Amino acid sequence: MIELDSVWFSYPTGTAALRGVSLFFRCGEIVALMGENGAGKTTLLKHLNGLLKPTKGRVTVDGIDTRTTTVATLSKKVGLVFQNPDNMFLRTSVLEEVSYALEQFGAEREEARRRAGEVLKAFELWHYRDSSPFTLSGGEKKKLAISIVMAWMPKYIAIDEPTSGLDGWGKRVLAELLLNLKNSERGIILSSHDVEFVSDVATRVVLLRKGEVISDGAPEDVLTEPELLSEASLLTPQIPSLLYELRSRGLRMLNHKLLKLEEAVETLSKLLSWAGHTGEDDS
Amino acid sequence: MSLSLLQALKYRSLDTPIHRLDPRVKLLASFSFLVTALVFGDYWGGMLTVATTIILTQLTILELAKSARYLLTTIKGATPLVALVFILSLLGILDSPLQTLEILYRASASSVRFLAFLTSFNLFFLTTSPDEFGQLLLKLKIPYVYTFTFVAAVRLAPVIADEAQEIIDAQRSRGVEFERGNPVKRVRALVGIFIPLLINSLRRAYEMAEALEVKCFGASERRTSYREIRASKRDVLASIITISSLALALLARGLGLFSGLP
Amino acid sequence: MNSAIEVSNLSFRYAGAELWALQDVSFSIGEGEFVVFAGATGCGKSTLFKCLVGLIPQMYSGEYSGRVLVKGLDPSKTPVSKMAQRVGLVFQNPDSQLFALTVENDVTFALENLGLEKSEIERRVSKAFKIMGIDDLRNRSPFELSGGQKQRVAIASILALEPEILILDEPTSSLDGLTAKKLLEELAEIRRRERITVLVSEHRLDLVVRDATRLIVMDEGRILADGEPREVVCKMLKEHYEKLELPKLSRLAWALKLCDGWSAPLTREEFIARLLGGRR
Numbered sequence: 102m103i104e105l106d107s108v109w110f111s112y113p114t115g116t117a118a119l120r121g122v123s124l125f126f127r128c129g130e131i132v133a134l135m136g137e138n139g140a141g142k143t144t145l146l147k148h149l150n151g152l153l154k155p156t157k158g159r160v161t162v163d164g165i166d167t168r169t170t171t172v173a174t175l176s177k178k179v180g181l182v183f184q185n186p187d188n189m190f191l192r193t194s195v196l197e198e199v200s201y202a203l204e205q206f207g208a209e210r211e212e213a214r215r216r217a218g219e220v221l222k223a224f225e226l227w228h229y230r231d232s233s234p235f236t237l238s239g240g241e242k243k244k245l246a247i248s249i250v251m252a253w254m255p256k257y258i259a260i261d262e263p264t265s266g267l268d269g270w271g272k273r274v275l276a277e278l279l280l281n282l283k284n285s286e287r288g289i290i291l292s293s294h295d296v297e298f299v300s301d302v303a304t305r306v307v308l309l310r311k312g313e314v315i316s317d318g319a320p321e322d323v324l325t326e327p328e329l330l331s332e333a334s335l336l337t338p339q340i341p342s343l344l345y346e347l348r349s350r351g352l353r354m355l356n357h358k359l360l361k362l363e364e365a366v367e368t369l370s371k372l373l374s375w376a377g378h379t380g381e382d383d384s
Numbered sequence: 385m386s387l388s389l390l391q392a393l394k395y396r397s398l399d400t401p402i403h404r405l406d407p408r409v410k411l412l413a414s415f416s417f418l419v420t421a422l423v424f425g426d427y428w429g430g431m432l433t434v435a436t437t438i439i440l441t442q443l444t445i446l447e448l449a450k451s452a453r454y455l456l457t458t459i460k461g462a463t464p465l466v467a468l469v470f471i472l473s474l475l476g477i478l479d480s481p482l483q484t485l486e487i488l489y490r491a492s493a494s495s496v497r498f499l500a501f502l503t504s505f506n507l508f509f510l511t512t513s514p515d516e517f518g519q520l521l522l523k524l525k526i527p528y529v530y531t532f533t534f535v536a537a538v539r540l541a542p543v544i545a546d547e548a549q550e551i552i553d554a555q556r557s558r559g560v561e562f563e564r565g566n567p568v569k570r571v572r573a574l575v576g577i578f579i580p581l582l583i584n585s586l587r588r589a590y591e592m593a594e595a596l597e598v599k600c601f602g603a604s605e606r607r608t609s610y611r612e613i614r615a616s617k618r619d620v621l622a623s624i625i626t627i628s629s630l631a632l633a634l635l636a637r638g639l640g641l642f643s644g645l646p
Numbered sequence: 647m648n649s650a651i652e653v654s655n656l657s658f659r660y661a662g663a664e665l666w667a668l669q670d671v672s673f674s675i676g677e678g679e680f681v682v683f684a685g686a687t688g689c690g691k692s693t694l695f696k697c698l699v700g701l702i703p704q705m706y707s708g709e710y711s712g713r714v715l716v717k718g719l720d721p722s723k724t725p726v727s728k729m730a731q732r733v734g735l736v737f738q739n740p741d742s743q744l745f746a747l748t749v750e751n752d753v754t755f756a757l758e759n760l761g762l763e764k765s766e767i768e769r770r771v772s773k774a775f776k777i778m779g780i781d782d783l784r785n786r787s788p789f790e791l792s793g794g795q796k797q798r799v800a801i802a803s804i805l806a807l808e809p810e811i812l813i814l815d816e817p818t819s820s821l822d823g824l825t826a827k828k829l830l831e832e833l834a835e836i837r838r839r840e841r842i843t844v845l846v847s848e849h850r851l852d853l854v855v856r857d858a859t860r861l862i863v864m865d866e867g868r869i870l871a872d873g874e875p876r877e878v879v880c881k882m883l884k885e886h887y888e889k890l891e892l893p894k895l896s897r898l899a900w901a902l903k904l905c906d907g908w909s910a911p912l913t914r915e916e917f918i919a920r921l922l923g924g925r926r
């Protein structure tokens with residue numbers, strides 16, 4: 102378990118980015134941190150592998166205070182994907198980029214390359230294995246950044262804005278990978294503005310505002326509350342927003358706490374067939 | 385050493401009366417420090433006194449600018465150089481028929497003068513932003529392209545510093561140990577950042593060139609300045625003080641007023 | 647309608663790359679259109695945008711063929727800084743676009759380059775700052791901002807140029823929901839008011855497509871579909887084109903058979919109209 106105990110953090114410039122955040126992240130969860138630009142999501146994620154240390158308060162990873170160990174040691178357990186992929190690239194080829202960390206963490210060269218190849222194939226980046234990471238397109242860079250961390254299979258994976266730049270297909274692959282990781286008892290922490298993606302994968306949603314947690318709960322409870330969401334500068338996902346509107350137009354029997362497409366299809370087809378029947382009765 | 389010297393010269397954006405002064409005044413002040421240190425070049429002609437005064441004056445002004453500690457850092461960083469000057473001047477006068485005390489005095493005076501010399505532009509660099517500097521160059525009728533090249537180079541510096549930090553963070557996050565282990569290993573780790581830093585800096589320079597283009601750099605002959613430097617009453621006052629101090633110093637030197645003083 | 651952009655048989659291959667990033671692309675965009683470019687990762691959106699301001703081929707080496715005319719100018723020959731006065735491009739990665747020491751200076755820089763008067767700069771800067779909500783960041787360094795804040799500054803600096811054609815490469819990728827919505831509404835508004843042409847690339851179509859007049863889908867360097875957004879979305883649904891992320895509402899409408907064969911609803915209101923009206 103990763104635990105943040107009243108964490109405060111200020112940058113050297115004086116900006117107080119976290120103001121007394123207390124949270125925990127467990128294995129088997131996919132937690133999404135959401136909130137306005139500048140709310141402190143990235144700052145929080147950088148605390149998880151010790152890149153930033155709290156100004157006040159404590160962060161512990163499986164009981165170990167991040168202040169008592171090094172980033173290199175922690176990273177084996179907590180993999181962090183940066184918000185801007187450009188900032189992660191250190192090597193001259195895509196394949197090297199992925200195998201590099203594996204080797205740092207002790208894998209044999211051949212084994213590292215084999216494993217790197219597998220991850221690259223999952224994201225359809227194998228074709229670019231010999232290209233320089235910097236010549237990739239925006240979305241390809243994002244996928245590479247995620248592959249780098251997926252390769253060494255850390256116990257906790259923190260991804261800063263996983264979907265920015267990804268296309269529909271990339272998002273589905275990612276969602277599947279994340280769900281698999283969750284099922285194999287790993288802990289996943291995301292930051293995101295993408296309410297639709299979060300609706301599909303998250304098991305818990307934490308809303309941040311100006312460095313404070315304003316809400317923490319199940320996606321069905323948090324992402325279906327337009328007022329709460331707008332406090333965090335987020336839009337309501339399309340399905341609850343539709344159901345909400347239908348309810349306000351008199352269809353009060355509709356449950357608006359639905360996020361998934363299949364659930365909405367089911368509810369609305371019932372409504373339609375019912376309306377169809379009454380329609381026939383009328384004529 | 386060299387790194388801390390540069391760090392100490394880096395402009396820091398603070399809001400103090402000194403930072404708000406017209407950069408031309410600060411350039412004049414730094415220039416006066418230099419000239420004064422230069423003209424008082426005779427032992428027993430006030431050399432040590434004047435050099436010490438210059439350093440103390442600059443410290444006082446920088447204290448007002450909340451930056452005195454950066455001057456101290458420069459001084460600390462410059463110690464090896466100053467020591468070198470001290471030793472060289474000792475060697476140069478050692479076989480002359482002078483007394484030990486006299487030799488020591490001369491070596492110290494030269495060293496302090498050298499330090500005054502070396503630090504004379506700290507005031508200017510510490511409190512003038514590269515943009516103000518650019519505008520200053522423009523006011524001095526230096527063509528925009530040169531001014532820009534200079535400003536761009538200065539601007540790239542924080543980008544590269546930023547980049548270096550990002551690379552270190554990226555490596556640490558992938559298991560490269562910087563914080564622990566024997567010195568040899570740590571030096572190896574540091575060497576490891578150079579190649580990515582070089583590649584990334586080139587890339588950033590290239591990106592900056594692209595950004596310049598889409599921001600219409602060079603599109604119009606007549607470029608304007610949003611924040612033009614304009615002298616205020618305070619600036620005039622500050623320049624009067626600077627110019628009269630310099631004039632007094634030159635006068636004192638010309639009349640030999642300080643002769644006999646250390 | 648006068649055309650603002652004419653592209654005919656444009657192909658480009660980056661030096662050293664095996665595949666063509668653009669293959670024989672042709673289209674024309676009229677004055678005042680709002681066009682969304684969508685397509686899988688790596689399909690060539692950013693490459694196309696770089697061609698429209700001339701960064702390609704002027705700053706990238708590779709094989710270039712075909713003809714491009716933007717506002718009557720040929721971007722492969724006109725200096726980019728001249729093109730940029732009329733065609734504003736916001737880069738996909740804001741980090742590569744920011745370089746000044748303060749946020750304010752990053753936005754004024756281009757305006758100073760144009761030789762604008764101080765009062766005019768002031769007017770444009772305050773307008774752009776207001777749209778992007780970055781007034782409180784004015785004196786900060788762009789390197790000490792959050793990802794989304796950087797993106798806001800990068801967009802503001804191009805909005806302030808007030809170009810005749812505005813091109814934004816995935817402008818909402820790091821923006822929070824409300825800011826993204828505000829930006830897109832603002833784009834639609836200035837397009838209507840000032841008749842400028844707007845080109846936007848996006849992966850998430852739900853927000854951007856409601857005000858767009860046209861949706862172009864690219865695939866492996868070619869144009870796959872081009873037309874009215876509701877019709878293109880319906881076509882993609884019909885063909886089970888999986889690479890795009892189509893709006894959930896459109897997918898829901900498809901599953902409920904609320905698409906009338908050639909056009910899919912994109913917004914909540916359109917959906918409700920079909921749900922309550924169309925079916926019965």
Ligand SMILES: Nc1ncnc2c1ncn2[C@@H]1O[C@H](COP(=O)(O)OP(=O)(O)OP(=O)(O)O)[C@@H](O)[C@H]1O
Nearest residue numbers: 236237238239240660667687688689690691692693
């Ligand atoms: N500088 C470069 N050198 C070589 N190849 C490049 C370069 N930039 C892009 N490419 C390649 O060209 C193709 C098109 O890239 P482009 O950036 O135009 O895609 P895109 O549609 O913008 O994708 P995304 O949605 O991921 O941003 C990709 O296959 C990419 O790998």
Ligand SMILES: Nc1ncnc2c1ncn2[C@@H]1O[C@H](COP(=O)(O)OP(=O)(O)OP(=O)(O)O)[C@@H](O)[C@H]1O
Nearest residue numbers: 112118138139140141142143144790792793794795
């Ligand atoms: N390197 C830095 N130096 C100083 N201040 C910073 C730095 N990085 C971020 N900040 C500030 O700290 C606050 C929190 O930033 P953070 O990057 O954590 O936000 P975020 O929630 O990730 O936002 P976004 O959604 O835009 O990525 C912001 O006000 C930001 O301006």
Ligand SMILES: [Mg+2]
Nearest residue numbers: 143184792793
């Ligand atoms: Mg962030």
Ligand SMILES: [Mg+2]
Nearest residue numbers: 238239692738
């Ligand atoms: Mg792109």
